[in-house]
Amino acid sequence: MEETVLMESIMGLIVHSGNTRSECMEAIQLAKNGQIQEAKEKIQLANDALIEAHHSQTALLSQEARGEKVEVSMLLIHAQDHLMNAITFRDLATEMIELYERIKGQ
Incomplete structure (x- = not known):
């Protein structure tokens, strides 16, 4: 893969x-303040951003599947770490919003 594309x-x-x-953190704060619908909207924005992240990851996976070497670097490892943390954070934020919704009776 060309260095620029990588x-x-x-x-x-x-x-x-x-x-x-970031969207998930904002969603948690909104839910904490009782703004459940707004929090859910932020989670949707987080899901949209996550889809874009997956597109970037898919480009790398597709290249490797075609037999083209993808150089593993600390930056790539860092990027994958960010992705995994984002997925986990989104899942936890979604659960927290549901809990705040129950607590606040909305």
Whole structure:
């Protein structure tokens, strides 16, 4: 894979995963303040960002599936770490919103 394309995929993973995490953090704060519907909307934005992160990851996986070497670097490992954390954070944020919804009786 061309170095520029590889870097774009890696940076896409990092940026979109970071956006996912940020949207989830905002969602938790909204739910904490009783703004459940707004929190759910933030989770949808987080899901959209996560889809974009997956597109970046899929580009790398497709290349490797075609037999083209993908150089594993610390930056790529860092990007994958961001993605896995974003997925976990999104799942936990969703659960927390449901809990706040129950607590607040909405």
